[in-house]
Amino acid sequence: IKDHFSLQSNGPLSSTLPHKQPFVIGVAGGTASGKTTVCNMIISQLHDQRVVLVNQDSFYYPLNDEKLKKVHEYNFDHPDAFDTExxxxxxxxLKHGEAVSIPNYDFKSHKRTEQTRQMNPSDVFILEGILILHDPRVRALMNLKIFVDSDFDILVECIAMGLLIDTYYDILTTNHDNSFTSADSDVRLARRIQRDTVERGRNIENVLDQYARSVKPSFEEYILPSKKYADIIIPRGADNDVAIDLIVQHICTKLGQHDLCKIYSNVFVIFSTFQI
Ligand code: ADP
Ligand code: C5P
Incomplete structure (x- = not known):
């Protein structure tokens, strides 16, 4: 209880209600590992609770015209790409009960759109993003830290073997046996190519070039090392029903403690009133 509540009392006669702190969950992992999908599954299973999803992507710094001219050199997978302040x-x-406006980021223009998203205080917040476990100040907000595991070894091996992009794409999109790596890695990189070409205005060359130049090096330098801060590591992402079920049960138990505290606080108020 002490972990999630700060009792705001001025002494035994005070009738001040405790300030309820939300339960904050951090979900990190490599690109297209299934972070958003896992979060949506958790949210749908927590149907009785007020849950708000906060994407770290919303806090990407918008690129100015000068940076846009050299967008292919920009590292979107570096901690400095985010406005963490x-x-x-x-x-x-939000933790103090105030509503906020969250920026809305556009992956095609690399800028914030004019619309913002109004976010209200809630019982549970899920902070999701590739580098959400990187900054100690952000980690300090969290009650539960999760890492969705992933790797993209097939691309690394193809590049090392000097294979052409067309050959690589064939390997990704056909289901034949190959000696490169597990099917999981193939599927995840195929997902990023598919998503970025369909939703984020990229072509396959852009995606693969960006991956080799910045996504993979930053994954190894910043994202993967943040796995050690996780309380729970989920292999196979959204396919791992058991892990998601256990996480949901854990959150429900913790929220049950919130409710218990609410009862204690009401008893405290009644007790104080009798003394008056
Ligand atoms: P992230 O948030 O880590 O970038 P997403 O959850 O957005 O990853 O997933 C990237 C893409 O892969 C999305 O199109 C999503 O629908 C798809 N995807 C994620 N997990 C699975 C899964 N277990 N099976 C099939 N497709 C998935
Ligand atoms: O949804 P996901 O976690 O994959 O989003 C993070 C990824 O988005 C990063 O790996 C980064 O390379 C990519 N990104 C991008 N263009 C931007 C901003 C982020 O390709 N303008």
């Missing part, structure tokens, strides 16, 4: 200040306000 803004994320921290939004979370601080």
């Amino acid at each position: 803004l994320l921290l200040s939004c979370m601080e306000k």
Whole structure:
């Protein structure tokens, strides 16, 4: 109880209700590992609770015209690509019961759109993003830290063997046996190619070039090392029903403690009133 509540009392006669702290979950992992899908599964199974999903992507710095001219050199997988100060200040306000406006990021223009998203205080917040476990100040907000495991070894091996992109794409999109790596890795990189070409205005050359130049090196330098901070590591992402079920049960147990505290606080208020 002490972990999730700060009792705001001025002494035994105070009737101040405790300030309820939300339960904050961090979900990190490599690109297209299934973070968003896992979060949506958790949210749908927590149907009785007020849950809000906060994407770290919303806090990407918008690129100015100068940076846009060299967008192919920009590293979107580096911690400095995110406005972490803004994320921290939004979370601080939400934790204190204030509504906030969250930026809306457009992956095609690499800028924030004019519309923002109004976010209200809630019982549970899920912070999701590739580098959400990187900054110690963001980690300090979290009650539960999750890492969705992933790797993209097939691309690395293809590049190392000097294979052409067409050959590589064939390997990804056909289901034949190959000696490169597990089917899991194939599927995940295929997902990123499919998503980025369909939803984010890229072509396959862009995706593979960006992957080799910045996505993979930053995954190894910043994202993978943040796995050690996770309380739970989920292999196979959204396919891992057992892990998701266990996480949901854990959150429900913790939220049950919130309710228990609410009861204790009401008893405290009644007790104080009798003393008056
Ligand atoms: P992330 O948030 O880690 O980038 P997403 O959850 O957005 O990953 O998943 C990337 C893409 O892969 C999406 O199109 C999603 O629908 C798909 N996807 C994720 N997990 C699975 C899965 N277990 N089976 C099939 N498709 C999946
Ligand atoms: O949804 P996902 O976790 O994959 O989003 C993070 C990825 O988005 C990063 O790996 C980054 O390379 C990519 N990104 C991009 N263009 C941007 C912003 C992020 O390709 N403008």
